[in-house]
Amino acid sequence: MVILAAGEGKRMKSRLPKVLQPLAGRPLLAHVIDTAHRLSPQRILVVHGHGGEQVRAAFPEERVSWVLQERQLGTGHAAQQAVPRVPDDDTVLVLYGDVPLLGAEPLDRLVRMGAAGELGLLTMVPEDPAGYGRIVRDASGRVARSVEQKDATPEELAIRECNTGVLAAPARRLKGWLAQLRNDNAQGEYYLTDVIGLAVSQGVVVNPVSLADPIEALGVNDKVQLARLESVCRRRAVQALMTAGVTVVDPARIDVRGSVMHGQDVFVDINVVFEGRVKLGSGVRIGPGCVIRDSEVGDDTELFPYCVLDGAVIGAAARIGPFSRVRPTTELGPGVHVGNFVEVKNSTLGRDSKANHLSYVGDAQVGARVNVGAGTIIANYDGANKHRTVIHDDAHTGSNSVLVAPITVGEGATIAAGSTVVHEVPAGKLTIARARQSTLQSWQRPVKKPK
Ligand code: UD1
Ligand code: CA
Numbered sequence: 408m409v410i411l412a413a414g415e416g417k418r419m420k421s422r423l424p425k426v427l428q429p430l431a432g433r434p435l436l437a438h439v440i441d442t443a444h445r446l447s448p449q450r451i452l453v454v455h456g457h458g459g460e461q462v463r464a465a466f467p468e469e470r471v472s473w474v475l476q477e478r479q480l481g482t483g484h485a486a487q488q489a490v491p492r493v494p495d496d497d498t499v500l501v502l503y504g505d506v507p508l509l510g511a512e513p514l515d516r517l518v519r520m521g522a523a524g525e526l527g528l529l530t531m532v533p534e535d536p537a538g539y540g541r542i543v544r545d546a547s548g549r550v551a552r553s554v555e556q557k558d559a560t561p562e563e564l565a566i567r568e569c570n571t572g573v574l575a576a577p578a579r580r581l582k583g584w585l586a587q588l589r590n591d592n593a594q595g596e597y598y599l600t601d602v603i604g605l606a607v608s609q610g611v612v613v614n615p616v617s618l619a620d621p622i623e624a625l626g627v628n629d630k631v632q633l634a635r636l637e638s639v640c641r642r643r644a645v646q647a648l649m650t651a652g653v654t655v656v657d658p659a660r661i662d663v664r665g666s667v668m669h670g671q672d673v674f675v676d677i678n679v680v681f682e683g684r685v686k687l688g689s690g691v692r693i694g695p696g697c698v699i700r701d702s703e704v705g706d707d708t709e710l711f712p713y714c715v716l717d718g719a720v721i722g723a724a725a726r727i728g729p730f731s732r733v734r735p736t737t738e739l740g741p742g743v744h745v746g747n748f749v750e751v752k753n754s755t756l757g758r759d760s761k762a763n764h765l766s767y768v769g770d771a772q773v774g775a776r777v778n779v780g781a782g783t784i785i786a787n788y789d790g791a792n793k794h795r796t797v798i799h800d801d802a803h804t805g806s807n808s809v810l811v812a813p814i815t816v817g818e819g820a821t822i823a824a825g826s827t828v829v830h831e832v833p834a835g836k837l838t839i840a841r842a843r844q845s846t847l848q849s850w851q852r853p854v855k856k857p858k
Contacts, residue, residue, distance in 0.1 A: 408448040409489045411599075412436050412504030413456030413476040418629040424458030426504040427465055428633055431640035432664030432682055434465055435627055438507035443471075445511040446518065449497065452489040453504075481596030482572065483588040486581075495579040498522045501599065503572045505627045508636065513616050513623075514573070521575030525612040528603060529573040531621035538628060539569035540600050542615065550613045552604035557593035568617070570600055571624035580611065648675075670706065688723065697728075705741065719751075722758070740775070757800065769793070770812065774800035780824065782807040799834065 416425020426436035436453070443451045455462045456476035463473055476488045486501060493499055498521035500514060513529060520527030528550065530542050538556055541563050545551045553570040554563050576584075584602040592598065606613050618624050627633050644663035649655050653673045660677040667681050670689030680698045688706035693699070696713040703720045704710070711728035718735030721727065725743045734752035739745065743756045746763035754768050757775035762768055764781035770793050771785050783804045787793050794812035798804070802816045805824035816822065817834025826840035 408443050408446065408451050408500045408502065409486060409493075410436070410439055410443060410451065410453045410471075410502045410504050411482055411485045412439075412462065413454045413459075413479055413485050414505070415457040415479060416505070416628070419633075420630075424462055425627070426455075427458070427462060428627070429664075430507055430627070430633065430636055431644065435507045436462070436504045437466070439502055439504050439509075440466070440469055440471060442507075442509050442511060442514070443502060446500070446514055448500070450492075452492055454485045454489050456485075481590065481594070482599035483585060483597035483601060486599050487585045487588075487597070490578065490582050490585060493578045495582070497578045498575055499578050499581050500575040501573060503626065506571060506573065506624055507627065508623050508625065508639065509571075509573065510623055513618060514575075516616050517573065517575035520614045520616075521577055524577055524580075525614045526580075526603065526606040527575040528613055528615045529571040529618060529624060530568050530615045531571055531618040531624045532567050533569055533621040533625065536567055536569050539626070540572070541566040542568040542570055544568075549607075550603065550615050551607055553600040555592065555594070555598060555600065570603075571618070572600065572626070573624070574599075574602070576602070576606070580606070665700075676712075694728065701735075702733075771796040771798060773798045774802070774818070776801050778803045780804045780806040780808060780822075784809050786811045802832075 412426040414425060419425050419428060427434045430438060451471040452474050453471045454474045454476050456479050459475060474489045476485045490499065498518055500518050517527035517529060540553045540555050541559055543551045543554055543563060581602065584605040587605055588597045588601055590597050603613060622639055625632065625636055627636055641662055645655055645658045645661055648667060652671055653669055653675060655661055656676050661675055662680045665681060665683040665685065667685045667687065669687040672690050673687050674692045676693060676695040678696045679693050683701035685699050686703040688704060690707040691704050692709045694710055694712035697710050699716045701718050702716040705721055705723035705725065707723055708721055708725040713730050714728035715732045719733040719737045721739045722741035722743065724741055725739055727745050730748050731745045732750045736753045737751050738755040740756055740758040742759040744761040744763055745751060749762050749766045752769040754771040754773060756773045759775060760773055760777040762779035766779050766783045767785055768779060769785050769787040777798050780803065785796050786809055796810055796812045796814050798816040799818040801819045804822045805826060807825050808822045809827040811829045814828060816832040819835045820832045821837045822828055822832060823837060823839035823841065828838060828840050832838045
């Protein structure tokens with residue numbers, strides 16, 4: 408199996424190589440490699456070139472072999488780089504790194520045709536054929552060749568059947584055809600698609616498989632097509648969620664860029680974005696505007712509107728938001744409340760602890776039933792290093808208190824409002840660290856001098 412992924416993708420007008428452009432949260436090429444794996448081929452050869460190292464580095468763990476195409480002289484030239492690595496008696500299936508939504512079933516059929524000595528060719532009739540190669544048939548309706556849009560006559564441009572670029576053939580034959588390619592065309596490139604005409608001229612059966620649903624074979628050349636495929640992915644993902652029992656208030660206003668695992672009776676309000684790997688327990692309710700990335704949310708927990716969760720693990724029956732930000736490596740226990748304008752980072756909050764208003768909790772280990780008072784700030788950063796804070800069970804921090812880390816607050820301790828604590832706060836006591844209130848009896852308010 409050969410995947411062509413060396414092109415620059417000029418039409419993307421981006422610094423990122425085309426095959427790394429994200430679709431549903433993953434690079435285009437990742438989708439194609441997944442499809443390839445589903446067919447369990449003997450080997451997967453990925454032809455890379457433009458942004459070569461960057462492309463390889465994006466797939467550190469993939470079980471694929473990389474083939475370098477140093478100069479991008481066309482899809483045929485790209486295939487030429489890979490085929491020497493394929494034994495003559497194998498069947499080669501060629502996939503394009505920018506055609507990411509293909510299912511395994513039609514590809515299986517192509518491979519069987521290739522194994523039978525034919526050229527299996529995947530075609531489609533898209534709504535808008537612009538940009539695709541057109542399939543030219545002879546008087547008796549048999550495939551004669553494929554012509555690129557830029558080389559096509561007006562009559563050929565009117566043809567609606569298009570080439571998906573995907574084909575399968577016996578390796579020995581494909582190698583022969585590739586060796587005969589010429590670049591005397593509008594783009595000065597070696598076209599893989601010219602092997603179709605060569606096969607016909609040698610009397611090899613060219614067997615077109617027409618896709619019932621052209622959406623599967625849509626290619627991504629520019630941002631318009633990328634957005635179109637994104638909406639296809641979004642629709643599929645939301646459909647799958649709803650079929651699996653998730654209540655989605657408006658299927659057009661939710662984005663799934665990754666995977667969502669979930670229990671029963673999950674409710675998702677509008678404009679929610681899921682990214683990466685998300686796990687939602689049963690009975691989870693997600694308010695409008697939440698962004699949830701790589702996080703786990705326990706049973707019956709409610710996220711109020713506009714929360715941002717990233718790398719968080721939240722226990723059962725917790726209440727988060729509105730307007731809370733929970734950052735990576737945070738663990739919130741069951742029954743925790745994190746409220747309005749509260750940011751939590753790299754911290755744990757034990758069972759039933761609360762930080763309800765306007766706080767920052769960073770690098771802290773907070774016990775159970777702790778009340779983090781409104782406006783409490785954990786000063787975890789001295790300008791050079793971060794320090795840890797430990798707050799034991801049942802402690803209360805007063806409103807507008809500052810805890811300068813590293814610091815420990817004892818069990819059941821109370822910190823008075825407005826305190827800045829820099830030393831250990833003893834258990835069970837009230838600690839006050841602020842100027843004492845005093846009233847000047849003799850003071851008089853100044854009055855304006857007469858003019
Ligand atoms: C190609 C087909 C066209 C088909 C369309 C389907 C050719 C000549 N044309 O056109 O018939 O309708 O796909 O989507 O094949 N690539 C390389 N090396 C290169 C050039 C391209 O690896 O030198 C890779 C690209 O990264 C891309 C794929 O091949 O993944 C297709 O190249 P692209 O330039 O997008 O071809 P299209 O113009 O879309
Ligand atoms: Ca393309």
